[in-house]
Amino acid sequence: MGVDEDGLVTRRTEIEQGLAGVRERISRACASAHRPDDVTLVVVTKTYPASDVRILAELGVRDVGENRHQEAASKFAECADLGLSWHMIGQLQRNKAAAVVRWADVIETIDRPELADAVGRSAVAYGAERDVLLQVNLDQPVRAERGGCAPEDVRALCDHVAAVTGLQVRGVMGVAPHPGEPEEAFARLARIAAEVREVIPGATVLSAGMSDDLEAAIAHGATHVRVGSAVLGRRPTLQ
Numbered sequence: 001m002g003v004d005e006d007g008l009v010t011r012r013t014e015i016e017q018g019l020a021g022v023r024e025r026i027s028r029a030c031a032s033a034h035r036p037d038d039v040t041l042v043v044v045t046k047t048y049p050a051s052d053v054r055i056l057a058e059l060g061v062r063d064v065g066e067n068r069h070q071e072a073a074s075k076f077a078e079c080a081d082l083g084l085s086w087h088m089i090g091q092l093q094r095n096k097a098a099a100v101v102r103w104a105d106v107i108e109t110i111d112r113p114e115l116a117d118a119v120g121r122s123a124v125a126y127g128a129e130r131d132v133l134l135q136v137n138l139d140q141p142v143r144a145e146r147g148g149c150a151p152e153d154v155r156a157l158c159d160h161v162a163a164v165t166g167l168q169v170r171g172v173m174g175v176a177p178h179p180g181e182p183e184e185a186f187a188r189l190a191r192i193a194a195e196v197r198e199v200i201p202g203a204t205v206l207s208a209g210m211s212d213d214l215e216a217a218i219a220h221g222a223t224h225v226r227v228g229s230a231v232l233g234r235r236p237t238l239q
């Protein structure tokens, strides 16, 4: 079982083990933080094939993350029967908004008003509301090429996106500086998330933490972690 006739560990077993390890880490981090074990695991499937997405679904994963719209669109088409929730976690250009709303249930990388407007218009045209997160840049100083809104601009972005038809602001998303100190960055993100909730009480999602820093994110209130390599293995190319 889990080993094919040549004695090789099957991909399913590999993924099952990766997933068990990450779920265990999440449970332990929740226990240490005296939180209920209710953090949502978004498995980041970028660069991995649709067959892996299918295995993940069989193993109980409900949320997957992708960062390139073209790769995601074709994987989504192959996996449309699985009923998964697809998260766009990559930087997004306005001219890709119409393509992204066709596969993404949640767009985690809204970082400027014009992008929100484009995604909102596309969602309305497609006939489906989309959940969005406001991406906050946690680099100090802010590094625009990494995506994300500067912390001091989040309030204005929040006010703007709250009024865009077709979008529901569900919370905030951030990527820790690299190299950097995730604890301090996630503490800042948690404060910004609280400010956003003052404007939009229903914006309760805090998407933070990846393979290397999910414990720090959970300690600072992450409701969602986005984990790729710790579940699926190291990606062949830098992403």
Ligand SMILES: *Cc1c(COP(=O)(O)O)cnc(C)c1O
Pocket: 044, 046, 067, 089, 090, 175, 209, 210, 211, 212, 226, 227, 228, 229, 230, 239
């Ligand atoms: C690739 C990626 C992840 C997952 O990274 P791992 O280190 O493989 O867990 C999470 N968030 C974003 C925005 C990513 O691009």
